[in-house]
Structures are given as structure tokens and as C-alpha cells.
Amino acid sequence: MRLVVHPADIQDFAGAKLVLAGTRGRFPRLRKVWADGIYRAVVEWAQEQAGVDLESVSPPPGTNGFPVLPRRWVVERSIAWMGRYRRLSKDYEAMTKTSEGMIYAAFGGTMLRKLVRRTAS
Numbered sequence: 729m730r731l732v733v734h735p736a737d738i739q740d741f742a743g744a745k746l747v748l749a750g751t752r753g754r755f756p757r758l759r760k761v762w763a764d765g766i767y768r769a770v771v772e773w774a775q776e777q778a779g780v781d782l783e784s785v786s787p788p789p790g791t792n793g794f795p796v797l798p799r800r801w802v803v804e805r806s807i808a809w810m811g812r813y814r815r816l817s818k819d820y821e822a823m824t825k826t827s828e829g830m831i832y833a834a835f836g837g838t839m840l841r842k843l844v845r846r847t848a849s
Contacts, residue, residue, distance in 0.1 A: 729755060733827040741769045748778035762799040809838050 732746040744767050751758055758780055765786030774782035787795045810816050813834040821827040 729758075731828060731831055733824040733831070735824065740764075740766050744770050744782075745773065745777075748774050748780060748782070751780070752778050762802070764800075764803075806835075810834055813837075 730747055730750055732743060732750070734743045734746060744763065748761070748770075761774065761780050761782045763782055763784055765784055767782065768784040768786070771782050771784055774780050785797045785799055787797060810831065813830075815830050816834055819827070821830065
């Protein structure tokens with residue numbers, strides 16, 4: 729749908745604003761976004777500026793270790809899919825736009841393979 733690769737000196741929640749700002753009007757059916765706990769700072773902004781309900785998924789207070797969180801598996805699965813592409817295993821690109829293009833190509837290939845398997849069976 730949409731991604732933004734930004735330099736490491738931009739905080740995650742500021743990067744989330746870059747992604748969500750570009751979705752307004754382009755994806756009218758997009759109503760809910762699940763995000764990691766770090767994105768709590770942009771929950772209100774997402775509702776007011778981007779028109780989406782951003783739900784910050786955080787572990788319960790006092791939890792030790794790595795608890796299973798709702799919808800977290802979607803992000804972890806997607807990162808694992810990207811890890812299958814050698815070009816994305818390290819940050820080889822000098823420009824952020826090139827990195828974005830490589831990620832779009834990787835996910836495009838992944839979705840195409842899944843569609844072909846589904847229609848073949």
C-alpha cells in the first residue's frame with residue numbers, strides 16, 4: 729500500500745506521520761492501523777490529520793520477556809518475507825528512494841507468487 733524509508737536520524741513516530749500523511753484520500757477504505765507501542769505519540773494526530781484509527785499495541789505493564797501481542801505477527805511475518813530477498817538483508821542502498829523501490833519489488837514478487845499459487849490450486 730505505502731511505505732516510506734527515511735534516514736536513521738528521524739524518529740519512528742515522525743516517520744509514521746510521513747507514511748500516514750500520504751494515505752489520506754488514496755485509501756478511503758483504510759480505517760484502522762495497528763502499530764507498536766512507540767507510536768502512542770501519534771495516535772491523536774493519526775485520527776485528526778490522516779483520518780485513521782491508530783491502535784498502539786503494547787505489552788501489559790509489568791510483563792517480562794517477549795509477550796505475544798495482538799496483530800504483532802502480521803509485522804513479524806512481513807519482515808520475515810523481506811528477509812528472503814538478499815538485496816534487503818543489508819542496507820546496500822545509498823538513496824532512500826532506491827530502498828523503497830527494492831521493498832516494493834520484493835513485496836510485489838511475494839504477492840504475485842501467492843496469487844499464482846492460489847489460482848493454480
